[in-house]
Each structure stands twice: as C-alpha cells, then as structure tokens.
Amino acid sequence: MKDDLEFDMEMAREYDKGIRRALPTYDALFRMVQSFLRANVEDSANVLVIGAGGGNEIVTFGTANPTWTFSGVDPSEAMLEVALQKAKNEGIEERVSIHIGTIEEIEFNETFDAATCLLVLHFVETIEEKLSLLKTVRERLKPGSPFVLVSMFGDQSHPEFDERMNLWKSIWLDLTDLTQEDVEAMEESVRELSFIPASQIEELLQQAGFERVTQFFSTTLFGGWIAHSKK
Template sequence: MNNENTHNANRSHMYDTKARISIPSYDALFAMIQSYFRVQLDGGDASLLVIGAGGGNELTAWGPANPAWSFTGIDISEEMLKIAQYKANQLRLENRVNLIHGTIDELPATDEKFDAASCILVLHFIPDVQEKLKLLRTINAHLKPGAPFVLVSAFGDRDSKELQNRLHIWKSFWLDAGDEASSVDEMVNKALMSLSFLSDEHIEKLLTEAGFTNITRFYTTGLFGGWMSTAAL
C-alpha cells in the first residue's frame, strides 16, 4: 500500500469509528435506508444521487449488495472525497461511482434524472434556512417523479430543555468510548453547537416547501433524525 492509500485508509478508519460513536445505530440506519430504496426501486437498475458523499459510507453500505445501482456522489471536501474514492477502489466499484468535488450546482447539465437520492448528515452544516431550502429544492429537481429521498440531520430546538437532555445522552456515548470529559465538552461547545439545529417540525416544513411528499420520520437516535419522502410527481 502506497503512502496516499495508507493515509486514506487511516482517515477512513478514524472517520468510521467516530461516526459509530456519535451514532451508535449508524449501521442499522444505512441498512434501513437500503431496505426502503430496494423496495421503492423494485430491484432494477437505478441511479442514486448522494449529497455529502465524502467518507464513502453510502458506497460501502449499498454498493456491493446492489450491483444494479450506480452512484453520483457530491461533497465540498476534497479530502473526504479521497476517502470515498479509496473505498470505491477497494470494493471495485469504480465503474459504478462518479464523485464530484463541489456542491450540487456542479452536477453536469443533463435531462437524465436520478432514481433515488440521499442527504445524510449534511443539512445541519448549512447555516442559512433559505440555503437549506434551496438544496432540498435542487435535489427534488434532479429526481424522477415519485423517486425516494432520505434526509438525515441533527434536529431540535436549540433553546429547549429537550435538546439539552439529548445532548447529555449524546455526550455519554463519547465518555463511555473513553474520551476525556474536557474534550467532549469542548466538542459540544466549539463544534456541535455551531451546527444549525432546526426542530423536526421545521425540517418537515422545508421538505414540503421543497416539493417532497409522503414525509415520514423513520429514525431517531441521540441528536439525529431521519426522514423518508418521495419527489414531487
């Protein structure tokens, strides 16, 4: 293994480890989404749009077991996309994966629309509500009518006692994994609290305004929620 592959393998391992501490049911989440997509796509050839594909976990979770699926992944982080490409290469998925550095606006102009899309752990990094809505509307515009879409995001009313209680529970995941209390507090104060939290009602309103229907929250763990929906007909 050359130096670049070693670097990407180490970063991949670190990213995957942290994701599974932050979201203890991380693997179950991807398994649930796969089940939903499989039923909706009815076992045929399908093109999937992956927003926030850096890290490559959508590729590793869904690629090997679904040989008729192809993936177009977008991420603003070039370093994270290197991890995704490394995973695609390791799993020999290169012929079914196209990774794009940038935002959804970098998608090539085409009349072809996607059969499904995911936006997992991205929305809470977008501070402006109108920019969140713009992203969701653009995803909808790139989907075939009735195509399945899954959104996973941190959620909650920042000023509520309920979110503070969930924060305490979330911190326990890291403490139990061996992190020092001071480093966990720093992570909450500097990183986590910089995220753009919206209530679940507000997220569902944005999905509706973006044109999605059949909006259903199917997943909740710690600080994060997941919603299934379908693109406008």
C-alpha cells in the same frame, strides 16, 4: 497526492470509528435506508448521494445492490478520493461517478431514481441554503422517487434538546476514554452547528417539493426522514 491520500484514508478510518460513537445506530440506519430504497426503486437504479465523502453509502449500497449505479457529490475533493478508493477496493468503481462541489454547482445530464443526503444538512448554515439544497435535490430526481434525509436536528432552546445532548455525551463517556471536560468541549463545538427543529426540516422538505414526508429515525441528536419527490 499519495501522501495526502494516505492522510485522508487515515482520516476516513478515524471518521468510520468516530461516527459510530457519535451515532451508535449508524449501521442500523444504513440498513433501514437501504430497505427503503430497495422497496422504492426498480432493479437498475441510479442513486444520487449528496455528501458522499468517505464513501460509506456508495460502498454499503453498491456492494449489496450490484445493479445500482451511483453519483456521489461532495465539496471535499479529499473525501471523495477516499470514496473512490473504497469503491476501487470493493471492485465497484465502474458503477460510481464522483463530482466535486455542492449539488447546486453540479450539472447532470440525467435525472435520478433515488437520492440520499446523510449527515450533511447541519453543516449547511442558513435556512435559505438548506432549502436551496433540498430544492436542487428535488429537481435532480424523477417524479415519485425516494429520498432519505438524515441530519442533526432540534431546538437548542428547548429542555428536551439538553436531555438528548446529555445522552449523547454519556455515550461518548461510556464508549471512549474521553473525560467530562473533553465531552463538554465537544458539546460546545457541536452547538455551533446549524440545528433546526424537526417540524422545520419537514416544512423545508415540503417546500422543496417532497411529499409523504415521514420521520423514521431518531438517535440522540440525529433524526432521519423518508420522502418522495412530488409527481
């Protein structure tokens, strides 16, 4: 287990470096998400973190907001171990509970004051599964609670998508030693992910029971939306 954990900590360190190349505004995104949550919750908020693997939401928001508690959900046990280890390193583990599985699989005996789902939805393959995830988030929230969704998005058949993809590849080429061939291969695997257009993400959020759905963020292939669970 320990060896696995070390391997996973290494993976997590790689993730922390890699995500800032894949998404150069990752840290700015987290600052904006925190400001939105702070503006919309009371002092002692319980926050549901969907796709908590690696622990960045829990640690970033947990250290800066000492009265918040967190429930992190993720199907990857290994990545949740990393999240818990990071929480322990920061001395905030008493305010953190972790739950292995998808949000639909986990029963909670409480409802939440806020939720985030950052960089997860493009891994959820079908529209039905995306809607089910969002509906379940809605059910787990108190009415009127803030929710932040960040995902890769776009219509792959649209020329605008190609322009955003080209910029995404240019950033990798600028920031790393990767070759043109490397980034072409990355493009191929990224295109396998489940992209849907911004308008469809907004429709799904509305269908799931969210209102005041507003896009607040866009960087290359990634978009972010703020919303509130319907009252």
